[in-house]
Amino acid sequence: MQQYAEYSDQYIDGSWRPSGDPGSITVLNPATEQVLATVPAGGATDVDAAVTAARRAARSWGATTREERLALLTRLRDGLAAAQNEITETVVAELGAPVGFTAAVHAGLPLTVTTSYLDLLAEHSFEERIGNSVVHAEPAGVVAAITPWNYPLHQIVAKVVPALAAGCPVVLKPAEDTPLVARLFARLVHEAGFPAGAFNLVTGTGELAGAALVGHPGVDVVSFTGSTAVGRQVAETAGRNLKRVALELGGKSANVVLPGSNITRAVKTNVANVFANSGQTCSAWTRLLVHEDQYEEAITRAAKAAAQYVPGDPTDPQTRIGPVVNAKQLARVRGYIDGALAEGARLVVGGSEPVAELPTGYYVRPTVLADVTPEMTVAQEEVFGPVLVILPYRDEDHAVELANGTPYGLAGGVWGRDTDTAAAFARRLDTGQVDLNGGRFNPLAPFGGYKNSGLGRELGRHGLEEFLRYKSLQY
Ligand code: NAD
Secondary structure (H helix, E strand, O other), X not given: OXXXXXXXXXXXXXXXXXXXXXXXXXXXXXXXOOEEXXXXXXXXXXXXXXHHHHHHHHHHHXXXXXXXXXXXXXXXXXXXXXXXXXXXXXXXXXXXXXXXXXXXHHHXXXXXXHHHHHHHHHHOOOEEEEOOEEEEEEEOOOEEEEOOOOOHHHHXXXXXXXXXHHOOOEEEEOOOOOHHHHHHHHHHHHXXXXXXXXXXXXXXXXXXXXXXXXXXXXXXXXEEEOOHHHHHHHHHHHHHOOOEEEEEOOOOOXXXXXXXXXXXXXXXXXXXXXXXXHHXXXXXXXXEEEEHHHHHHHHHHHHHHHOOOOEOOOOXXXXXXXXXXXXXXXXXXXXXXXXXXXXXXXXXXXXOOOOOOOOOOOOOEEEEEEOOOOOOHHHHOOOOOOEEEEEEEOXXXXXXXXXXXXXXXXXXXXXXXXXXXXXXXXXXOOOOOOEEOOOXXXXXXXXXXXXXXXXXXXXXXXXXXXXXXXXXXXX
């Protein structure tokens, strides 16, 4: 007997309608390996219907007043607030993130970000006088939003909310592993009363639905979050058609502990940072850089902190680390650990063996590796699992060289004896965000990468501007 939900519809042009494409995607619970649901594997037909609806809506949605958009987005925010428990349950089930973390981050952060856009929209100036010109900020057109599974609702909200606030209609293609929270979001958009076509959802694979969306002539802006490899393809296609593109890609961020800083706090915070969400965070500090005189101390402290992270059932409020998202990811993370050991890394804690107490579910041992050299694969590539590598540096210049020595540049941390020292060091890093002495996440600050970590920025005013284009009228 079938125990799971079988969805066959997409949210297009203001209503749920049967998918016009064949095939479906099976959604698994990564902790139990049970089927949660099936959703349609949309393709060219669904994408075309969604883009057509969005195009039809573009002029009228773009002509709405700030007050009209604010009223609808406020209703959406209220819907997100009312659905916090349902969002948490959904993300725990399809992503396997621990329930406490999920409630705070996967459900809570989208609410914070949506609220931040209500404040921004209320005060943003869409008109500016420059000499004899008046410059109007206008909606940039139909937006294709393509999102990954690791922060599934946050990444949706970080694109869809500013796009709608800017007056752009959106077609969302969420990740294959986490379409259920995307469906829940579509329901909340519908309940908020947005006009038909302003928001559309097409579930499907990247190869079919994603590629069809990026290549569709009716799309003006592509906002993509995912791997650098796919981001490159998306940029190529968008470039050929002169579509605007924003890319939030991978990372291999460094956390640099300078002499004289609070190493206890720095290492503990780093371990928490890298094991959160089972290490599936693009901005995670996956490389800990410490002065050679403090190297063994840092390893001991990291081992002690890592012992607090015991993989377990994500529905248990005591659990701090759940499974990774799927079997492929599990094999990939274990492969990186084995590869690092083969290249000469020292296993401090963890390892690639299965978690004996958890025979079901995609669990990885939280792992700390020492004696990692900068050229090793595990020091260069994004693992996207709970794996921290520790590297020693000789002096500040060497620390800068190591921190900047990967193709990525998304985030980072710096710990100094005071914040001025940390800030001076951070200014030398080729990366989009740096937290100084444990500085808090700021949802209004631009988020995005240098180098292979991406193009463009999300969140705050910079995120809104990704969806605006400018017209100058000369008087
Ligand atoms: P992915 O690139 O495989 O998939 C991301 C999205 O792109 C999915 O919706 C997928 O279906 C779609 N896609 C795949 N192939 C496509 C194609 N040819 N055309 C159009 N769309 C396509 O990445 P993933 O495995 O889902 O996510 C993990 C990666 O995302 C990691 O590398 C991580 O660092 C990165 N990431 C970056 C950020 C950021 O903000 N910088 C945030 C989260 C994740």
